Amino acid sequence: MSRGVPAVEDEEEVAEGEQSVSAPVTQEEPERKLTHEEFDPKGTLALILTYFAVLAVMWVFMYFVEFLGNDLIVVG
Amino acid sequence: MHIHQYEKLWLGMSLLLIVGFIATITYGAVGVGVTMVDDSGGNVNPNALDEHPEFSDPGVEQVGENEYEAHVVARQFIFQPDPIVVPANSTVTFYVTSADVIHGFSVVGTNANTMVIPGEVSEVTVEVNEAGEYGLICHEYCGSGHHTMEGILRVVPEGEYNSSDGGEQ
Amino acid sequence: MSVEQETFVDRYPQEAELVRRAFLVAFTALGLGALFGIIQALHRTNVLRFIPSTDYYTVLTAHGVLMVIVFTIFYLVGLYQWAITRSLDRSPTNINFTRAWLTLMTVGSALTGITILLGFVDQVGISADVLFTFYAPLQAHPLFYTGLVVFIIGTWLAGVDWFRTWLHWKQDNPDERIPLQTFMVLTSMIMWYVATIGVAVATLFFLLPWSLGFIETVNPLLTRTLFWFFGHPVVYFWLLPAYMLWYTVLPKLAGGRLFSDPLARVVFVLFVLLSTPVGIHHQYVDPGIAEGFKFIAMTNTMFLLLPSLLTAFTVVASMEHGARQRGGEGLFGWLTVLPWRDPAFTGMALAGLMFAAGGFSGMINAGMNINYLIHNTIWVPGHFHLTVGTAVALTFMAGTYWLWPQLTNRRIYSRPIGLLQVVMWFGGMALMSNSMHVAGLYGVPRRTAEPEYAGFDFNTAFGSISELNIQLAVGGTLLFVSTLLFLGNLGLSMGNPKVEGLGQSLPEPLSGASDSPRVLDNMKLWAGIALLLVALAYVLPLGAIIQNGGLFGMGGDAYPVSVLGAFDGLDAVRELLGVVR
Numbered sequence: 001m002s003r004g005v006p007a008v009e010d011e012e013e014v015a016e017g018e019q020s021v022s023a024p025v026t027q028e029e030p031e032r033k034l035t036h037e038e039f040d041p042k043g044t045l046a047l048i049l050t051y052f053a054v055l056a057v058m059w060v061f062m063y064f065v066e067f068l069g070n071d072l073i074v075v076g
Numbered sequence: 077m078h079i080h081q082y083e084k085l086w087l088g089m090s091l092l093l094i095v096g097f098i099a100t101i102t103y104g105a106v107g108v109g110v111t112m113v114d115d116s117g118g119n120v121n122p123n124a125l126d127e128h129p130e131f132s133d134p135g136v137e138q139v140g141e142n143e144y145e146a147h148v149v150a151r152q153f154i155f156q157p158d159p160i161v162v163p164a165n166s167t168v169t170f171y172v173t174s175a176d177v178i179h180g181f182s183v184v185g186t187n188a189n190t191m192v193i194p195g196e197v198s199e200v201t202v203e204v205n206e207a208g209e210y211g212l213i214c215h216e217y218c219g220s221g222h223h224t225m226e227g228i229l230r231v232v233p234e235g236e237y238n239s240s241d242g243g244e245q
Numbered sequence: 246m247s248v249e250q251e252t253f254v255d256r257y258p259q260e261a262e263l264v265r266r267a268f269l270v271a272f273t274a275l276g277l278g279a280l281f282g283i284i285q286a287l288h289r290t291n292v293l294r295f296i297p298s299t300d301y302y303t304v305l306t307a308h309g310v311l312m313v314i315v316f317t318i319f320y321l322v323g324l325y326q327w328a329i330t331r332s333l334d335r336s337p338t339n340i341n342f343t344r345a346w347l348t349l350m351t352v353g354s355a356l357t358g359i360t361i362l363l364g365f366v367d368q369v370g371i372s373a374d375v376l377f378t379f380y381a382p383l384q385a386h387p388l389f390y391t392g393l394v395v396f397i398i399g400t401w402l403a404g405v406d407w408f409r410t411w412l413h414w415k416q417d418n419p420d421e422r423i424p425l426q427t428f429m430v431l432t433s434m435i436m437w438y439v440a441t442i443g444v445a446v447a448t449l450f451f452l453l454p455w456s457l458g459f460i461e462t463v464n465p466l467l468t469r470t471l472f473w474f475f476g477h478p479v480v481y482f483w484l485l486p487a488y489m490l491w492y493t494v495l496p497k498l499a500g501g502r503l504f505s506d507p508l509a510r511v512v513f514v515l516f517v518l519l520s521t522p523v524g525i526h527h528q529y530v531d532p533g534i535a536e537g538f539k540f541i542a543m544t545n546t547m548f549l550l551l552p553s554l555l556t557a558f559t560v561v562a563s564m565e566h567g568a569r570q571r572g573g574e575g576l577f578g579w580l581t582v583l584p585w586r587d588p589a590f591t592g593m594a595l596a597g598l599m600f601a602a603g604g605f606s607g608m609i610n611a612g613m614n615i616n617y618l619i620h621n622t623i624w625v626p627g628h629f630h631l632t633v634g635t636a637v638a639l640t641f642m643a644g645t646y647w648l649w650p651q652l653t654n655r656r657i658y659s660r661p662i663g664l665l666q667v668v669m670w671f672g673g674m675a676l677m678s679n680s681m682h683v684a685g686l687y688g689v690p691r692r693t694a695e696p697e698y699a700g701f702d703f704n705t706a707f708g709s710i711s712e713l714n715i716q717l718a719v720g721g722t723l724l725f726v727s728t729l730l731f732l733g734n735l736g737l738s739m740g741n742p743k744v745e746g747l748g749q750s751l752p753e754p755l756s757g758a759s760d761s762p763r764v765l766d767n768m769k770l771w772a773g774i775a776l777l778l779v780a781l782a783y784v785l786p787l788g789a790i791i792q793n794g795g796l797f798g799m800g801g802d803a804y805p806v807s808v809l810g811a812f813d814g815l816d817a818v819r820e821l822l823g824v825v826r
């Protein structure tokens with residue numbers, strides 16, 4: 001059996017074995033368990049849409065102001 | 077394979093972004109007319125530049141009413157000619173090649189920027205407006221004196237341009 | 246003690262030793278590279294110059310090669326050896342073979358590295374100041390190319406080793422899906438095999454024989470194009486191990502689970518397919534390549550954004566999952582409950598944030614005609630210090646804080662120092678990279694010891710060049726200090742006592758492998774398509790370059806970077822080989 005995909009049953013015991021290494025904070029038992037169905041990554045969507053907006057605005061600025069507004073455009 | 081609907085949305089927007097970038101670049105090429113340095117400059121033997129009709133005597137010459145050609149040779153660690161002198165309000169085509177290693181040819185702070193590769197000729201056409209002076213640098217490492225490799229592109233008022241000195245003032 | 250509490254070194258002591266050995270080489274390179282980095286940062290800004298400017302290029306060659314060839318790739322092989330062993334739960338078929346390729350890689354890097362460093366000692370007359378791109382007709386000492394070839398052969402054998410381990414595993418587990426980490430290792434190596442065709446042809450058929458005097462001339466555009474055939478996919482070779490850590494370890498650190506295993510597989514497959522037929526985007530302003538080929542490379546490059554954009558979503562969603570499980574609420578409030586005091590987590594998260602910024606300057610670099618604005622300006626190092634210099638390097642350091650205890654059974658010396666270290670890297674890089682981007686827009690070139698010129702000054706729209714220089718120097722200094730803290734923290738950890746119970750397991754993804762189509766695991770298919778795409782993208786441009794400029798160029802001499810030494814050395818080599826001139 002592969003250990004790469006630990007069986008779900010292991011999860012309970014894992015917690016107590018995983019004492020601090022560099023990161024004791026992450027070793028606590030989660031407050032709740034969310035499955036794929038119960039979880040909507042709303043925050044992720046909001047962050048990534050913000051990123052999208054920044055990219056679009058910066059692109060337009062860089063292309064049309066910095067580049068096309070620059071001296072000596074190469075035309076041939 | 078079930079993909080979350082937010083993820084599908086993001087996939088769609090990512091594709092939109094990509095297509096938007098490609099569209100902008102195509103507009104720059106077709107609408108504005110920005111062209112890329114390409115293979116139109118042809119090839120030369122870097123060891124035989126002194127036998128070449130143009131590169132044996134690099135300089136600027138008038139080829140049309142308002143059109144000029146500047147043949148430039150880059151070599152460790154100079155540009156020839158230096159300064160390159162062209163008249164204001166003209167169209168200038170640079171033909172740049174290297175006599176030794178790979179160099180760069182960059183008119184500082186402008187879009188005139190190309191690699192210079194021995195054996196190849198870089199052809200770059202630009203429209204020059206008012207009179208003024210630009211710095212010219214080699215922006216590719218070309219040996220231990222690379223940081224000293226610079227030149228001047230001088231744009232002089234039309235009246236002051238003297239075609240007989242071929243740009244070598 | 247149950248099986249899950251075992252550490253990697255408990256279960257695989259020999260493999261753990263090899264992983265540590267690979268990391269040791271990687272971190273030695275990182276330390277030396279950082280020393281050269283700060284020298285560059287201080288020298289080119291004229292804050293402090295204590296080497297002659299002609300030696301700057303020896304420093305720059307060493308910095309480039311040590312950072313992006315030695316540090317990144319040795320970390321990669323260490324990480325991948327760990328990943329494939331643990332995810333298949335299986336030792337290499339023959340551990341001596343594993344030792345052999347690691348030794349080959351080390352010998353190769355040592356040869357190349359020493360040849361470069363000898364450039365500081367004029368008396369020896371050996372030098373390789375050709376930068377990590379080694380564009381002909383600048384010519385390095387033959388040992389430089391030889392070392393490179395040996396190193397690459399070592400990496401090829403590493404791939405053989407991993408494929409062999411997987412095939413044996415498959416015989417025992419015919420119906421199982423490839424574990425995710427193994428999948429990542431195998432796809433990365435397919436990409437690497439395709440990519441290294443370019444550099445192997447360039448060095449073995451042209452540069453090495455040319456440096457030995459067997460052939461008189463080379464076609465500089467051809468060897469340059471072959472270099473970039475390799476040069477773009479290699480950036481993904483640096484990145485993919487960082488992606489592996491983001492996909493498989495970061496969710497765990499955040500207290501959650503990977504959002505989607507199938508999507509991770511799709512992302513890696515996209516990299517296999519698209520990362521090579523794009524190299525011409527490094528040659529947008531090269532003569533001798535038709536505009537049409539540049540346009541094709543541009544569109545391919547833009548589509549290569551897709552896997553990284555998808556990664557951004559999946560990785561952030563996995564963090565959000567962790568945060569929500571830990572009780573995080575609100576649209577952004579969940580960000581506050583993430584384990585920010587953990588250097589492993591914070592390092593990776595900050596690395597990801599910088600990658601988002603580097604993604605933007607990368608989009609500009611990809612934009613064909615806009616390349617006139619930034620080509621070979623210091624904007625470009627500004628970009629890749631965000632990507633390979635932070636997204637990759639900082640993720641590797643952060644990952645080490647998590648992985649090292651499992652390779653040694655010793656705790657990390659100090660968590661607060663670790664935290665300070667990753668934050669300092671972030672701050673230092675924000676300064677250095679920002680100043681590089683801005684200076685690049687003013688036309689300040691990269692790769693130069695003295696970007697101040699006799700005949701003209703740079704025009705700045707706001708701020709001044711000297712302000713930007715100070716920013717760069719301060720940023721570079723912070724980065725150097727951060728590197729020292731990292732190495733020191735790790736070194737001191739070796740004084741910690743060995744303890745038990747440091748073992749960590751990785752959580753299962755929310756959407757598992759069984760949700761993805763099996764065709765994703767068909768390595769032969771992806772390798773075949775990748776080769777086809779490469780052929781489509783490269784046969785015509787390479788054909789045209791050879792047709793116009795000749796297989797061995799139009800003529801032209803070689804320019805050994807150390808004239809004196811190259812000739813002495815060459816004669817010796819020729820004598821050895823019995824070549825009559």
Ligand code: HEM
Pocket residue numbers: 278279280282283285286289305306308309312313316317376377378626630633634635638690691692693694720721722724725728
């Ligand atoms: C201590 C931290 C670092 C400092 C202070 C630093 C500084 C610099 C500077 C100032 C340059 C520009 C030199 C020039 O073009 O004249 C440079 C180039 C470069 N750096 Fe770094 N760097 C650091 C870390 C890294 C890391 C972690 C990587 C990659 C893993 C990296 C990869 C490179 C590469 C590939 C170049 C380009 C070399 C070339 O143009 O041939 N650097 N670095």
Ligand SMILES: [Cu+2]
Pocket residue numbers: 179180214215216217218219222223225
């Ligand atoms: Cu130069």
Ligand SMILES: [Cu+2]
Pocket residue numbers: 476477480524526527
């Ligand atoms: Cu690239």
